[in-house]
Amino acid sequence: MKTFALLFLSAMACHARVVEYDLTIARQDFTPGNGLRPIPALTVNGGIPGPTLRFREGDTARIRVHNQLGNEETSVHWHGIVLPVAQDGVPGVTTPPILAGGKHDFEFKLPHSGTYWYHSHTTLQEQRGVYGSIVVDPAGGEPVKADRDHVVVLSDWTLEKPEEVMRSLRRGGDWYALKKGSMQSLAGAVKAGELKSFFEREWSRMPAMDISDVAYDAFLANGRPSIHLPGKPGETVRLRFINAAAATYFYLQSATGPMKIVAADGPPVKPISVKRLLTGMAETYDVIVKIPPTGKWEVRATAQDGSGHASVFLGGGTLHPAPDVPKPDNYNMDSHLMAAMDEMDMPGMDMSGGKEDTDADPERPLPPYSRLRSPVPTGFPASLPRRTIELRLTGDMERYIWSFNNKTFAEDGTIPIKEGEVIRMEFINDTMMHHPIHLHGHFFRVLAGQGNDAPMKHTIDVPPMGKRTVEFRADNPGDWLLHCHLLYHMHAGMTRIFAYQDKSWKPPTQGKLKPGTNQICTDNCCVPASEQTTGTPPGMPPGHMPHGGGHEHDPLLAFLDGSIQSHMSEGTLTVMNSRNDFFASWEAGYGDENTYEADIGWKRYFDPNFSTVLGWRFTDHDGDEDRAFAGVEYRLPLLVESFLQIDSEGDLRAGLGKSIQITDRLGVFGDVRYDTGSKWEWSVGADHTLTKQFSLISQYHSDFGFGGGLQFRF
Incomplete structure (x- = not known):
C-alpha cells in the first residue's frame, strides 16, 4: 500500500502544471x-516594478532569468516562498550569481498560496528597480472572496545612486534630515515646546532621532506616485500590498473606511478590521475595501516619517482623499517608546467576527501582530527539541554600523542549527530605529499571545527599544539568511546565516540530478529533488561554511571634510570601515601666524562613546618637534566630545568640543584644548548649510584670529 501511495504521488508530481516565465534584467x-x-x-522586462508572476498552489515554477546588464552580476530571490535551498537566489550563499550576459534557470514547486515578491540580492540593485510581485492562488479558491483583485507594489525612489546613499549614511551628518524637513534644532525644540526633551536627549548622549534614514524624492505604487485601479461602485476589492521599499515603512489607510486584513505575508488570517496599518519593508498584506456608491476614493501609503506618500484611487467622480497621518514628534523620544510599549502589551481584540472598535486604534499604530490569528492551528509538536536564541538589534546611526549582538556579519556571520529542532528567536531592539527582520526559507510563528493560533509570517517589525518573539521549525536544510530588510542596514552588517549542521546529501534511489537544476529526472519526467531526498544539494558538503555573497564585506570608504577660510584652513581626510579610521588631518594659519600642524594616524572605534587613537604629528610651531602620540576619545553627556593624549615627548594634551544646531541650517560650535607644551588654544564659530557638499563658515581662532569662508564635504 505504501509503495502504491508513493507511485501515485510521484505520478501526480510528474503531471503537475508547469508555469514558465522569462525575466530580463537590463539597464535603462x-x-x-x-x-x-x-x-x-535597472528594469525587469522593461519596467519598474517587474511583471506579476501568477501561479496556482501546487504548480511548478520554471523561471529563466537573463542578465543584460553588460558588466554587472545580478540575482533574484523569491521572497517568502519556501523552496529548496539551491533555488533561493542569494548569490554566494545558496545560488551562483547570474553573470553579465548569462542566465539562470530556476525551477521549484509552489507549496503554498499567497502574495509574495521577488527582488535582487546583489549589492544595492533592489533600490535601483529589480523587484516584482508573485501571486499564488489557493488550489480551492480564496477563503475571503472579492469582486476585484489588484497587486500594489510600494517602493521608494531616489535620484541619487544607491551607492552614494550608502556612502552618505556611512559618513554621518544631517543632510537627509534637512532635505526632508526632520532636522532637529534648538529653535525647533522651542517652537515644539520640547526644549526640556531636547536637552534630556543630549544629556543621555543620544544623537537627534529620526524615523527614516534616507530622504527620498518620491514614493511609488506600481512604479508611479499615483495609480487608478479598475473598480465599480459597490464592488469589493482585494488589494495585495507589497512593501518593496528599500528603506521606508508605510502607513496604509483608505478613504472608504476601515480595511479588512485577510492575509499577512502570504498565509490567510482570520479577518480583522484596521483603520490604519503600518507595514515594514518586505511585508505583504492582503486587505479588502469596498467602493462606495459614488466618488473617487483614495487608498494612501504614507511614509512613516511623513515625508511623502503614494496614492491608489478607486472609483470615479468627486475625490475623497484618505486622512493625513500625524507627523512623528521627533523631539520627544518617550512618545515613540510609550507607543511601542503600549501596543506590544495591548491584549488581542475581538477575533470572533464581531464588530471591532477601530476608532480606538492609535494615530500612529504599530503592526497589529497581537490581533492576527491563523485560521488553522500552527503549534509545533511538543516532542520536538527546543532552544532559544537571543538576538539584540544593535547599531550606531552616526557611524552607520548595524549588527546583531554588537557584531556585524563580517565579525560573526553564522548561527549553527540542527534539522528537527524548534528555534525560538527573541529579538530585542536596543536602537531607536524600526527593523523589519526577514528569515529565508521558512515561516515563523509570531508569538504575541495567540497561543496555538499564532500567525505564520516571514518578516516582522521590531520597534524602537521593543521586543518580538517568533519561533520556527528547522525543517528545510541549507544555509538561510536572516537579516534586516532595510536594505542599507543589511549591507551595513545586520545579517546572519542560519547554517544547518547536520548536512548530508543522499543520492536518490531512482533518476539523476539534472545539471544546473534541482530536479531529479527519469526517462519520463523530472521531480524537485526535495520531494525524493532530504539534505543539502550537491556542492554543499557537511561542515560547509557559507560566505555571505558580499554581505560579509566591510569596504573602506574615503571622505574629505574641511574648510578654506580667509585666515586659516583645517580638515580631515579619512579612509574608514566599520571599526577603523585611517586619517590625515591638518590645521594651518595664514599671514602673521603662518604655522601648521598635521596628524596622520589610526582610530579604533569601540562604541558610539569611546575610541582610541594612535598617530604621528608634524608641526612647525616654535619649540615643538614632530612626535608620536596615543590617546582616547570619549563622548560626555550633552554630546560634548572629549579627548586625552600623551605624546612621545612627554607632553599631555586634552580637549573638549561641542556643536549645537540653532535652526535647520544654522549651527554653532566651539572647542578648547590644553597642551602642556603649547598651552591653551580655542575657537568658536558658526556654519550655514548651503548644499549637501558646502556650507558657509565663520570662525574665531585664538591663534589665527577671525575670518570666514567655505566648508566642504566630499
Missing part, C-alpha cells in the same frame, strides 16, 4: 513621473 533610464528627471535604473 526610468522616471516615475511627477516632474522627476529620468535617471539610469
